[in-house]
Amino acid sequence: MTAFLLELRTEEIPANALPGARRQLAEGMVRVLAEAGFADAAVRVSSTSRRLVVTIDGLPERQADRTERLTGPPTRIAFAEDGSPTKAADGFAKKAGVTVDRLETETTDKGDYLAATVVHPGRATTEILSETVPAVLTAMRFPKMMRWGLGENYFVRPVHGLMAILDNAVVPMEAFGVASGRETVGHRVHGADVFAVDSVADYAGGLAERGVLIDPEERRGLLDEQAGRLAAEARCRVHPDDALVAEHVELVEYPGLLRGSIDPEYLELPREVVITTLRYHQKCLILENEDGSLAPHFLTVIDRRDDPEGLVRQGNEWVIGARLADARFFFNEDRKGQLGDLAGELDRLEFHRVLGSVAAKAARVGELAVILADRLGLDLDSAVVRRTAHLVKTDLLTNMVVEFPELQGVMGGHYLRLEGADDEVWTAARDHYRPSGFDGEIPESDLGRLLGVADRLDTIAGLFGVGEIPTGSKDPLGLRRAAQAVVKIVSEAGWELDLDDAVQAAVDGLDGVVETPAIEVAAAVRAFMADRVRRYLTEEVGVGADAADAVMAAGWQRLPELVARARALDAVRTSPRMRALGLAFKRVKNITEGAHEPVVNPGLFETDEERELHAASEVFAERLSECVGARRFDDAFAAMGELAEVLDRFFVEVLVMSDDALVRDNRVALLTILRREFLTLADLSRLQVDGGKK
Amino acid sequence: MDLQTLILNLQHFWAEQGCVIQQPLDLEVGAGTMHPETFLRVLGPEPYRVAYVQPSRRPADARYGENPFRLGRHLQLQVILKPSPDDVQDLYLRSLEAIGIDPAVHDIRFEEDNWESPTLGAWGVGWQVLLDGMEVTQFTYFQQAGGIELAPISAELTYGLERIAMFLGRKDSIYDIEWGGGVPYGKIRLSDERESSTYGFEVADVEMLRRHLGDWEVEAQRCLDYDPPLVIPALEATLKTSHLFNLMDARGAVSVTERVGLIGRVRRNAIRAAKAYVAQREEMGYPLGNSLVEVE
Numbered sequence: 001m002t003a004f005l006l007e008l009r010t011e012e013i014p015a016n017a018l019p020g021a022r023r024q025l026a027e028g029m030v031r032v033l034a035e036a037g038f039a040d041a042a043v044r045v046s047s048t049s050r051r052l053v054v055t056i057d058g059l060p061e062r063q064a065d066r067t068e069r070l071t072g073p074p075t076r077i078a079f080a081e082d083g084s085p086t087k088a089a090d091g092f093a094k095k096a097g098v099t100v101d102r103l104e105t106e107t108t109d110k111g112d113y114l115a116a117t118v119v120h121p122g123r124a125t126t127e128i129l130s131e132t133v134p135a136v137l138t139a140m141r142f143p144k145m146m147r148w149g150l151g152e153n154y155f156v157r158p159v160h161g162l163m164a165i166l167d168n169a170v171v172p173m174e175a176f177g178v179a180s181g182r183e184t185v186g187h188r189v190h191g192a193d194v195f196a197v198d199s200v201a202d203y204a205g206g207l208a209e210r211g212v213l214i215d216p217e218e219r220r221g222l223l224d225e226q227a228g229r230l231a232a233e234a235r236c237r238v239h240p241d242d243a244l245v246a247e248h249v250e251l252v253e254y255p256g257l258l259r260g261s262i263d264p265e266y267l268e269l270p271r272e273v274v275i276t277t278l279r280y281h282q283k284c285l286i287l288e289n290e291d292g293s294l295a296p297h298f299l300t301v302i303d304r305r306d307d308p309e310g311l312v313r314q315g316n317e318w319v320i321g322a323r324l325a326d327a328r329f330f331f332n333e334d335r336k337g338q339l340g341d342l343a344g345e346l347d348r349l350e351f352h353r354v355l356g357s358v359a360a361k362a363a364r365v366g367e368l369a370v371i372l373a374d375r376l377g378l379d380l381d382s383a384v385v386r387r388t389a390h391l392v393k394t395d396l397l398t399n400m401v402v403e404f405p406e407l408q409g410v411m412g413g414h415y416l417r418l419e420g421a422d423d424e425v426w427t428a429a430r431d432h433y434r435p436s437g438f439d440g441e442i443p444e445s446d447l448g449r450l451l452g453v454a455d456r457l458d459t460i461a462g463l464f465g466v467g468e469i470p471t472g473s474k475d476p477l478g479l480r481r482a483a484q485a486v487v488k489i490v491s492e493a494g495w496e497l498d499l500d501d502a503v504q505a506a507v508d509g510l511d512g513v514v515e516t517p518a519i520e521v522a523a524a525v526r527a528f529m530a531d532r533v534r535r536y537l538t539e540e541v542g543v544g545a546d547a548a549d550a551v552m553a554a555g556w557q558r559l560p561e562l563v564a565r566a567r568a569l570d571a572v573r574t575s576p577r578m579r580a581l582g583l584a585f586k587r588v589k590n591i592t593e594g595a596h597e598p599v600v601n602p603g604l605f606e607t608d609e610e611r612e613l614h615a616a617s618e619v620f621a622e623r624l625s626e627c628v629g630a631r632r633f634d635d636a637f638a639a640m641g642e643l644a645e646v647l648d649r650f651f652v653e654v655l656v657m658s659d660d661a662l663v664r665d666n667r668v669a670l671l672t673i674l675r676r677e678f679l680t681l682a683d684l685s686r687l688q689v690d691g692g693k694k
Numbered sequence: 695m696d697l698q699t700l701i702l703n704l705q706h707f708w709a710e711q712g713c714v715i716q717q718p719l720d721l722e723v724g725a726g727t728m729h730p731e732t733f734l735r736v737l738g739p740e741p742y743r744v745a746y747v748q749p750s751r752r753p754a755d756a757r758y759g760e761n762p763f764r765l766g767r768h769l770q771l772q773v774i775l776k777p778s779p780d781d782v783q784d785l786y787l788r789s790l791e792a793i794g795i796d797p798a799v800h801d802i803r804f805e806e807d808n809w810e811s812p813t814l815g816a817w818g819v820g821w822q823v824l825l826d827g828m829e830v831t832q833f834t835y836f837q838q839a840g841g842i843e844l845a846p847i848s849a850e851l852t853y854g855l856e857r858i859a860m861f862l863g864r865k866d867s868i869y870d871i872e873w874g875g876g877v878p879y880g881k882i883r884l885s886d887e888r889e890s891s892t893y894g895f896e897v898a899d900v901e902m903l904r905r906h907l908g909d910w911e912v913e914a915q916r917c918l919d920y921d922p923p924l925v926i927p928a929l930e931a932t933l934k935t936s937h938l939f940n941l942m943d944a945r946g947a948v949s950v951t952e953r954v955g956l957i958g959r960v961r962r963n964a965i966r967a968a969k970a971y972v973a974q975r976e977e978m979g980y981p982l983g984n985s986l987v988e989v990e
Contacts, residue, residue, distance in 0.1 A: 011804065012805070016806070049804075144808060146835055147845065147847050148777075148778050148835055149780065151844065151987060152846050158778075158835075187804075204719075251803065252803075263729060268798060302801040302803075312799075313826065314864075315800070315827060318861065322763060322860075326763045329762075329763075345946075513936060
């Protein structure tokens with residue numbers, strides 16, 4: 001068995017491209033190894049910011065030989081009378097690659113035939129790797145690719161080196177215009193000289209001596225360990241930030257971590273401002289005190305083992321100080337006036353080419369919010385709602401949000417609070433962008449919720465109206481997330497808002513702005529919302545997909561009611577009764593398809609089963625209206641379940657399609673009523689017999 | 695190291711690497727990329743190396759001289775290496791040594807940062823170079839300019855000079871950095887930052903700017919329609935329209951609908967000028983040589 005090592009040395013690869021690069025490289029290598037018959041070999045891919053590394057263990061030195069048995073012409077035509085070989089024999093021998101005297105004879109039912117055993121020698125592993133590895137490398141794709149130099153090669157960043165060795169021999173190959181060898185370089189600071197790697201086993205250790213740790217897991221471990229230690233030394237704790245540490249791992253060849261200090265006076269800025277500066281602009285880990293408040297320190301990743309003259313820490317502290325001073329400048333500038341003073345300038349800000357300025361949008365959102373508040377019977381002053389619709393967007397014009405767009409909403413909240421605005425108003429500004437999709441809390445106040453819902457419905461309806469509709473994996477404007485947020489807010493607020501009706505109001509508000517007929521826009525948005533509601537049921541409420549379909553078929557527009565109904569059905573959907581009822585209900589639906597307004601005449605019943613079902617259906621109808629009114633859906637489905645046996649007996653004993661038209665119509669009418677009753681809760685025919693998958 | 699020594703050392707270093715040391719474009723531009731020594735030279739097959747300082751005007755970034763970190767006009771040192779050499783990162787690191795930054799005792803990282811200019815129909819791939827956490831240089835491999843796919847590829851290095859000087863001197867304000875001969879930056883620049891801010895935010899005559907933008911746009915088109923097209927005059931007229939747009943924008947005079955349209959108008963002429971340049975250089979038989987032919 002042998003081991004193979006490949007190292008592709010490049011300029012710094014973007015951190016977010018590296019996990020995908022490792023995946024592609026592993027998949028590509030596994031595929032070509034399997035094709036070569038080396039399925040048992042173990043492929044491991046690692047990387048640093050400047051190299052992609054593949055190690056393969058358990059490779060044979062060559063492919064196994066393969067023998068093949070060839071059958072040739074019948075012996076009777078293979079040899080002349082004098083026993084000399086004919087053209088047929090010569091031809092077969094040539095094809096088999098042997099001399100005639102090595103041919104054998106094989107006896108079959110049909111007579112004797114010439115035969116030969118051919119041995120195909122396996123190819124050397126090094127030869128196979130020379131061919132396949134460059135193909136795997138050049139087939140790799142990245143979100144953003146580039147050319148360099150004369151423009152002949154195409155990759156994520158320029159390529160500088162290719163090391164390929166099998167045990168201790170170089171595997172000759174070429175990729176991206178670079179020929180393979182056994183040389184590489186270490187870390188820029190800790191070992192930049194070229195060195196030769198004698199064997200696969202020497203590679204990782206040789207690099208580690210030169211300051212490069214190729215294993216991302218090992219770098220992660222070291223970063224976590226240092227973070228814990230550096231935080232403890234400063235008597236604070238690290239604010240957990242898995243995504244950031246995962247990025248740090250990819251940014252370096254050696255995972256250094258360094259603690260720096262912040263002038264405590266900057267901690268008087270709003271917490272989010274400090275965090276944005278540290279976390280999003282300088283990629284620093286945040287340190288907290290025991291009570292969760294910000295500590296005057298940060299941790300930053302560095303691509304080296306040490307800070308020999310203290311310059312690295314000093315530099316980072318200076319940069320962070322400068323950035324915080326800059327943020328404080330903007331904060332103080334913004335605080336010179338009242339946020340509301342800027343509201344008049346929202347017409348300078350474009351929301352959308354066709355849908356107009358942010359001011360125009362805020363006006364629509366205000367109107368829509370007033371309508372929705374009215375439908376919901378919320379006790380809110382319409383003038384306050386309209387004004388707040390503008391106010392919550394006004395922070396877009398502040399210095400702080402222009403500099404730190406991710407702080408939209410948050411800054412508006414701070415400024416309004418500091419100006420002494422009502423709690424309802426400043427929290428609405430702070431909260432109205434959340435949740436993002438299903439992630440995050442819903443806004444605290446009714447006003448915040450209302451504006452959050454109205455803002456997003458206007459966005460969705462508007463963009464649908466101008467044809468910017470999400471397709472497949474493309475949703476650049478985040479409309480799915482917006483719709484999911486609407487669903488979550490309405491549901492968790494317990495709002496009895498008819499979503500159909502809310503969509504209609506949003507579409508009506510865009511009258512004269514978009515050209516697509518309102519009826520088309522409304523229909524498309526409804527279908528889009530319904531799809532998000534279904535996702536909410538399956539992902540957030542956690543009901544089975546079939547149960548979600550079943551309850552939505554009976555009406556999905558009122559979310560709190562829908563969620564309660566979905567939970568109740570989900571609890572019993574796999575019970576034998578419900579499964580039986582599901583099958584029976586399929587029959588009910590088939591039989592009653594196209595049936596008209598039903599009138600049941602008990603005088604026409606011929607069997608006890610009909611009478612029994614009729615009586616049971618009337619009892620059920622009564623219980624249904626009681627339970628639905630009181631939102632006791634568990635009881636409603638229990639009552640429904642009790643019909644299972646009655647319905648089964650009915651189908652066993654009664655032939656619905658009687659020859660007597662009156663009797664038949666009467667039976668259909670009986671089932672039609674039952675269908676209508678059932679469909680106030682759920683379309684059970686959508687339940688999967690196997691219980692459905694979550 | 696004061697600002698002028700910084701400039702002199704970088705220019706000296708890049709001259710030794712075979713760069714032509716050019717002078718700033720004598721027009722108002724937002725970035726060194728707009729200088730024809732970058733925007734046009736990166737087009738076509740001719741090899742070229744150039745470095746120059748470009749005062750870069752961004753009226754909307756001006757802060758009346760009150761913000762110690764922001765300027766309405768700052769200095770960029772721009773380097774173009776075409777085709778990008780294999781050792782371009784090493785060359786860059788050596789240029790830092792030339793200004794007293796020893797990579798052995800600092801943390802220098804190349805973090806992804808791609809660049810795009812809708813106005814110039816240009817984009818590139820690259821990094822921001824972080825020195826101890828401070829962004830000191832924008833490093834870009836140009837992929838497209840003037841809407842044209844590039845080959846060979848140029849490497850563009852843009853040093854933010856005031857920031858580097860501030861960082862090296864650990865100054866709390868741009869105005870405290872030393873320009874040269876013991877004279878602080880503020881004594882030379884502060885009053886014009888104040889005046890330019892007042893002009894850009896309060897005084898500029900929007901109607902005049904709008905009129906001139908239209909005039910220079912037409913002038914650029916006339917130069918492009920001329921036979922043969924007058925490339926440099928066309929580009930210069932286009933750069934004037936770009937700056938006029940920036941002034942109007944800073945003044946808050948560009949409405950939402952107008953904005954996209956104006957950028958499109960600047961871009962159209964920039965792209966036409968680029969195409970005319972490519973044709974012109976081909977016609978001239980590539981006076982600076984052809985890097986694609988030489989290798990064959």
